[in-house]
Every structure is written in C-alpha cells, then in structure tokens.
Amino acid sequence: MNELKTGLETQEYFINMGPQHPSTHGVLRLMLTLDGEIIKNVEPHLGYIHRSIEKMCEKDQYRMIIHLTDRMDYLSCHINNEAVCLAIEKALEVEMTDRIKVIRTIIDELTRLSSHQLWWGVMGMDLGAITSFLYGFRDRELITDIFEETCGARLTMNYNIPGGLMFDIHPNFQKRTKEFITHFKKKLPEYDDLLSNNVIFKQRTQGIGYLSKEDAISYGVTGPSGRASGFSCDVRKLEPYMAYDRVDFKEILSTEGDCYARYKVRIAEMWESLSIIEQLIDNIPEGDFQVPTKKVIKLPKGEFYQRVETARGELGVYIVSEGKVSPYRVKFRSPGFSTLSAMNKMATGFKIADLVAIMSTIDLVIPDIDR
Amino acid sequence: MFKSIYNYFSDIYTAVRSLLTGMKVTGHYVFHPKEIITQQYPENRDELKMFDRFRGEVVMLHDENNEHKCTGCSACDVACPNGTIEIISDWEINEEGKKKKIIDKFVYHLQMCTMCGLCIPACPTDAIVMSEDFEHAVFDRSKLTKVLNKPGSKIMDGIK
Structure with a gap:
C-alpha cells in the first residue's frame, strides 16, 4: 500500500500488455505491476510463437537446418544462416575462398542496414511519428531489391549453404549496391532531421530506460543496446569472422545508456555499415563461390560453437554432433532473449508510455526470443 | 532569473x-x-516483372510436345526439409521389353513449402524450377496440393 500526498490509500495493480499489443511488435505478453502509471515490475511471458526450431534441427540434416534459422530473427536472416554455416564449416575444417568471405560480409552489412532501417521506421511509429515508418521502408526497399535479385527472396533469403553460397552474385549486384550507397548517404541525414533532432522525440527518449554497464554485462545485453551502455561486445571486433579482419571500422560505444543513446548508436552503426560495404564492394576477389562438400554432410563427433554479430547482438550456435547426418542437439543463444531479461531493470520507475520507447530501442524481434 | x-x-x-x-x-x-517510389499494386500487375532468381512456387518445365525431364529419381524429395514433394512412380515397359521407372504423379504440397530452394540444385536433370508467381492465395485449402506433371505428359527422349 502506498500513500499519495493527498492521504488517499492506493494499491498496486496488474495489467497485461500484449500479446496483441501493436507496440510489442509481435506476440509478446508483458505483465506489468503498476502503481498509478509508474511501473513497479515487468514480467515477460513467452511462448506464444514457439515453434521448437531447436528440436526440429535434431531431425533435419545439416543443409536443412539453415532455412529454419531464417525464421528466427527474420530481420537479420543472412547473418543467422551464416552462423550455422560457420559452425558446420568449422567442424568440417573447410577453408572458404576470399570471394565467399567478401560476398558474405557485404550481404551481412546490407542485412544489418535493412534491419536498422526497419527499426528506425518502427521506432518512430511507436512514438507517434508515422512519417518515419514510410521513409524507413522506402530506403529498405532498395536493399530488398538487391537481395531479391541476388539471393532470390526478399526476407527469408537462405543464400548460405555449408561451403559457400547458393549461387554467385548477380551481375547487377555491384552496380545496384553502389547506387544504394550513394542514395542512402543522401537520405541518412534526413533521418536526423526528422527524428533525431526532433524535440518531442528527444524528450521521450533522453534519460529514459537507463541501463548501467554492469547491468548490461551481467544480463548479457549485447549488440547496439549493450554498446550504448558502454559494454564493448562487438563480435566483429573481438573474434573477426569472414572478412571483418580486413576492413576498417569503428565499434560505436556510448556511455549514457538511455534510450537516446541506443538510438544514436544504431544510427552511427548505419554509417559504419555503409563504410564497410564501400571498402569491399569495388574489390570482390575472383574465385569460386562454393567449396565442394559432400552431398550428405556428416560432422565429426564433438561440440562446435560459433558466434556472430547480428543486428541485435551476439548470436551463438552450439552444435553437439554424434557423427550422424543430423545433430544430437542444437542450441541458439539468441540476442533478443538476453536483452529482454534486462527489461525489468530498464523500465522500473518509468511510466507505461516510456515502456513503449524502451521496447522500441532494444529492438525486439519476438520469433528470435521464442524460437 | x-x-x-x-x-x-x-x-x-x-x-x-x-x-x-x-x-x-x-x-x-x-x-x-x-x-516517391510507391508502386500501385495490383494495378501494375501486367507490367510487374519479378527478378530471374525469385523463388516462387515450384513448377515443372514442359516443352511444346508436352514432355518433361523428370525421371522420378526422388532427389528433390530427399533434399526437401519439409516433405513438400511426394513422387508417385509407375513402371513402363519400353520397346525392348525392359521395365523403366517413370513418374505417375509429381505431387507438390504448396502449403508446406518454405521456398528454401534446396530442391532445385538437387535435381540432376533440371526438371523443376521456381516460378516467378508469388500470388499463392486460394479459397480452398485442397487447391494448394498440386500435381506438377501435366496430364498425358511424357518424359523427354534421352533423359536418364
């Protein structure tokens, strides 16, 4: 029981946010304990979109696992595919050609850009600015066109296979990507004009949802959300995979740890992604786009782990093999799940409307959390 | 102040x-x-052209003599992660009196397909491709189960 200044007795009460709430971006149910409008506790309830992807992997052959990971974090599906492929390639001890490495890195960064563009649009929409949604999707359309032409699909691309890529890049790939870069370099300052410097947006995000560096580390908050709290966790820097060791880029860090810092880190990451693509797009080395592997892949007995940096944070793939055609156990360490666990820490003491801003800035993709 | x-x-x-x-x-x-780059779909359906590699539903190629290239080897069936493809085979006796395996029905369950495209490189004779058709909505669920080989079609000469 709390007492307000008026002397009236108040009670804490519970409210359900979701599973069908537009700002949760999917079927996430949050059980809020409230005192008036102030959040006392947030308890996420999961399981509404559980499809048992990890269990399905146990019956599938290794080649077939990859298209399931498209459906986890669908906004960074190419990076998910790559994580599984890298784990399998590590187990098989096949060396990728330079061409594969560079193409995979370029498409990784394009995926990260498209994911951040969608996040930017949706974040504006959550906070009441529909315009940003339309503008974010406008620029994302050009990237999905590149994907559609080269990979064959716009969202669930399934372009990686163990041992390389499904097809070589389309002849138009380089031209289109360069066109996109010149286009987007002009449009990215518009994002700042529309949202970053907007006074309403700033007041709704600055100082909201603070997460300290210690909390970020102890909850395992990775990706842009962790880096906004000053936690240096970029797997691309820590354990360079593919062609990340040969490109020059900064790890964006911020110390503020509030919603606005998380927003700023993502915007700065878009600039970094653009510069990574620019460094690689002109000199894609010649070579094979596939390294021959057996038709039915059998991994040697053992345990294999590979981590990559998706648009949301660190994705880990852990494969336990018994030497058969399908794995004994597959475990995905998904970034969204860990980030969601820190929600209580971030949201306590703020208002319900701030919870929407916090949920937006930690960039939740519910199928990634539930798998 | x-x-x-x-x-x-x-x-x-x-x-x-x-x-x-x-x-x-x-x-x-x-x-x-x-x-502004908005496309007016469905008004532009006639001129809307998908990219060559676009993965729509699986179709079997037939030439003008109503002949296809499918030998019924079930490689696509094995490669498919979801059990989308089901091949009902039959035996044909050719002129030399030898028995030869042919397909009776190439059943494709579109409702189970995830458009992953693994069946296409698996096919040794390039009999199936993914079309550019993306409008899969139908009013009856049974219409999603399709037979891909056209009625009365035969296997092309020289395909083994």
Missing part, C-alpha cells in the same frame, strides 16, 4: 526549429512527387 527566462525562450526556439526542419523534409516530397 534572467537565465531561466533565456532558457525558456531558447527552448521554444530550438523546439520550433527542430519541428520546422522535419517539416522541411516532408514538404520536399510534397513538391517532388517523382522521388
């Missing part, structure tokens, strides 16, 4: 300016409608 008054007015100034910068961006597109 003076500082708080100054802050009050400078806050108003920055707020109005930030809103106007945003309005400038949106206003630009009001007067430059050519920069």
Whole structure:
C-alpha cells in the first residue's frame, strides 16, 4: 500500500500488455505491476510463437537446418544462416575462398542496414511519428531489391549453404549496391532531421530506460543496446569472422545508456555499415563461390560453437554432433532473449508510455526470443 | 532569473526549429512527387516483372510436345526439409521389353513449402524450377496440393 500526498490509500495493480499489443511488435505478453502509471515490475511471458526450431534441427540434416534459422530473427536472416554455416564449416575444417568471405560480409552489412532501417521506421511509429515508418521502408526497399535479385527472396533469403553460397552474385549486384550507397548517404541525414533532432522525440527518449554497464554485462545485453551502455561486445571486433579482419571500422560505444543513446548508436552503426560495404564492394576477389562438400554432410563427433554479430547482438550456435547426418542437439543463444531479461531493470520507475520507447530501442524481434 | 527566462525562450526556439526542419523534409516530397517510389499494386500487375532468381512456387518445365525431364529419381524429395514433394512412380515397359521407372504423379504440397530452394540444385536433370508467381492465395485449402506433371505428359527422349 502506498500513500499519495493527498492521504488517499492506493494499491498496486496488474495489467497485461500484449500479446496483441501493436507496440510489442509481435506476440509478446508483458505483465506489468503498476502503481498509478509508474511501473513497479515487468514480467515477460513467452511462448506464444514457439515453434521448437531447436528440436526440429535434431531431425533435419545439416543443409536443412539453415532455412529454419531464417525464421528466427527474420530481420537479420543472412547473418543467422551464416552462423550455422560457420559452425558446420568449422567442424568440417573447410577453408572458404576470399570471394565467399567478401560476398558474405557485404550481404551481412546490407542485412544489418535493412534491419536498422526497419527499426528506425518502427521506432518512430511507436512514438507517434508515422512519417518515419514510410521513409524507413522506402530506403529498405532498395536493399530488398538487391537481395531479391541476388539471393532470390526478399526476407527469408537462405543464400548460405555449408561451403559457400547458393549461387554467385548477380551481375547487377555491384552496380545496384553502389547506387544504394550513394542514395542512402543522401537520405541518412534526413533521418536526423526528422527524428533525431526532433524535440518531442528527444524528450521521450533522453534519460529514459537507463541501463548501467554492469547491468548490461551481467544480463548479457549485447549488440547496439549493450554498446550504448558502454559494454564493448562487438563480435566483429573481438573474434573477426569472414572478412571483418580486413576492413576498417569503428565499434560505436556510448556511455549514457538511455534510450537516446541506443538510438544514436544504431544510427552511427548505419554509417559504419555503409563504410564497410564501400571498402569491399569495388574489390570482390575472383574465385569460386562454393567449396565442394559432400552431398550428405556428416560432422565429426564433438561440440562446435560459433558466434556472430547480428543486428541485435551476439548470436551463438552450439552444435553437439554424434557423427550422424543430423545433430544430437542444437542450441541458439539468441540476442533478443538476453536483452529482454534486462527489461525489468530498464523500465522500473518509468511510466507505461516510456515502456513503449524502451521496447522500441532494444529492438525486439519476438520469433528470435521464442524460437 | 534572467537565465531561466533565456532558457525558456531558447527552448521554444530550438523546439520550433527542430519541428520546422522535419517539416522541411516532408514538404520536399510534397513538391517532388517523382522521388516517391510507391508502386500501385495490383494495378501494375501486367507490367510487374519479378527478378530471374525469385523463388516462387515450384513448377515443372514442359516443352511444346508436352514432355518433361523428370525421371522420378526422388532427389528433390530427399533434399526437401519439409516433405513438400511426394513422387508417385509407375513402371513402363519400353520397346525392348525392359521395365523403366517413370513418374505417375509429381505431387507438390504448396502449403508446406518454405521456398528454401534446396530442391532445385538437387535435381540432376533440371526438371523443376521456381516460378516467378508469388500470388499463392486460394479459397480452398485442397487447391494448394498440386500435381506438377501435366496430364498425358511424357518424359523427354534421352533423359536418364
């Protein structure tokens, strides 16, 4: 029981946010304990979109696992595919050609850009600015066109296979990507004009949802959300995979740890992604786009782990093999799940409307959390 | 005292300016409608062209003599992660009196297909491809189960 200044007795009460709430971006149910409008506790309830992807992997052959990971974090599906492929390639001890490495890195960064563009649009929409949604999707359309032409699909691309890529890049790939870069370099300052410097947006995000560096580390908050709290966790820097060791880029860090810092880190990451693509797009080395592997892949007995940096944070793939055609156990360490666990820490003491801003800035993709 | 008054007015100034910068961006597109890239689907269905590699539903190629290349080897069936493809085979006796395996029905369950495209490289004779058709909606669920080989079609000569 709390007492307000008026002397009236108040009670804490519970409210359900979701599973069908537009700002949760999917079927996430949050059980809020409230005192008036102030959040006392947030308890996420999961399981509404559980499809048992990890269990399905146990019956599938290794080649077939990859298209399931498209459906986890669908906004960074190419990076998910790559994580599984890298784990399998590590187990098989096949060396990728330079061409594969560079193409995979370029498409990784394009995926990260498209994911951040969608996040930017949706974040504006959550906070009441529909315009940003339309503008974010406008620029994302050009990237999905590149994907559609080269990979064959716009969202669930399934372009990686163990041992390389499904097809070589389309002849138009380089031209289109360069066109996109010149286009987007002009449009990215518009994002700042529309949202970053907007006074309403700033007041709704600055100082909201603070997460300290210690909390970020102890909850395992990775990706842009962790880096906004000053936690240096970029797997691309820590354990360079593919062609990340040969490109020059900064790890964006911020110390503020509030919603606005998380927003700023993502915007700065878009600039970094653009510069990574620019460094690689002109000199894609010649070579094979596939390294021959057996038709039915059998991994040697053992345990294999590979981590990559998706648009949301660190994705880990852990494969336990018994030497058969399908794995004994597959475990995905998904970034969204860990980030969601820190929600209580971030949201306590703020208002319900701030919870929407916090949920937006930690960039939740519910199928990634539930798998 | 003076500082708080100054802050009050400078806050108003920055707020109005930030809103106007945003309005400038949106206003630009009001007067430059050519920069808007919206496509008017379904009005543009006739000229809408998908990319070559686009993965729509699986189709079997037939030539003008109603002949296809499928030998019924079930490689696509094995490669499929979801059990989408089901091949019902039959035996044909050719002129030399030898028994030869042919397909009776190549059943494709579109409702189970995830368009992953693993069946296409698995096919040794390039009999199936993924079409550019993306409008899969039907009113009856049974229409999603399709037989891909056309009625009366045969296997092409020389395909083994």
